[in-house]
Amino acid sequence: MIDLPDEAAALAFGQRLASVLRPGDAVTLSGPLGAGKTTIARGLLAALGLVGEAPSPSYAIVQSYAPPEVRLPVLHVDLYRIEEEGELLELGLDDARYDGALVVEWPERVAAHVFPDALRLTLIVAADGARRLTAEVPTAWEGRWPLT
Numbered sequence: 001m002i003d004l005p006d007e008a009a010a011l012a013f014g015q016r017l018a019s020v021l022r023p024g025d026a027v028t029l030s031g032p033l034g035a036g037k038t039t040i041a042r043g044l045l046a047a048l049g050l051v052g053e054a055p056s057p058s059y060a061i062v063q064s065y066a067p068p069e070v071r072l073p074v075l076h077v078d079l080y081r082i083e084e085e086g087e088l089l090e091l092g093l094d095d096a097r098y099d100g101a102l103v104v105e106w107p108e109r110v111a112a113h114v115f116p117d118a119l120r121l122t123l124i125v126a127a128d129g130a131r132r133l134t135a136e137v138p139t140a141w142e143g144r145w146p147l148t
């Protein structure tokens with residue numbers, strides 16, 4: 001369990017995540033609206049070199065980042081508005097040849113097998129508004145989690 005007491009802590013967590021991120025990785029971010037999922041993604045993208053604030057992909061569903069904008073290609077995805085899993089095909093998210101990293105908000109909108117080896121992060125918002133984060137760590141992330 002990781003405490004994220006404010007926005008700065010969430011951005012810093014995203015930055016630490018970026019430092020161990022590898023091509024082919026998937027990270028999912030669960031938690032209620034406003035929990036801070038996009039904030040973590042923004043910290044991660046900033047650490048990978050993105051200048052300026054990454055837009056939330058909640059309307060576009062997918063925001064794509066590629067070198068030289070960022071060091072590692074990243075697809076930042078928000079599945080909140082997806083209606084059926086078939087839409088993943090149209091979005092190119094079933095493409096196993098993608099050589100960057102996936103950061104996915106609202107993964108529970110699709111079946112768990114869509115992102116099989118993902119680091120699954122869940123944000124919890126306490127009654128006083130404080131955010132905490134828990135992780136389900138797959139084999140691919142052993143040795144990288146907990147983050148230092």
Ligand code: ADP
Nearest residue numbers: 004005006007010033034035036037038039131
């Ligand atoms: P989500 O993507 O989960 O809907 P956002 O990342 O857009 O949430 O964050 C919603 C709001 O909460 C923003 O105003 C952001 O600054 C704030 N916020 C993000 N993380 C935290 C945190 N750990 N503690 C307090 N406020 C936060």
Ligand code: MG
Nearest residue numbers: 037038056105
């Ligand atoms: Mg969001």
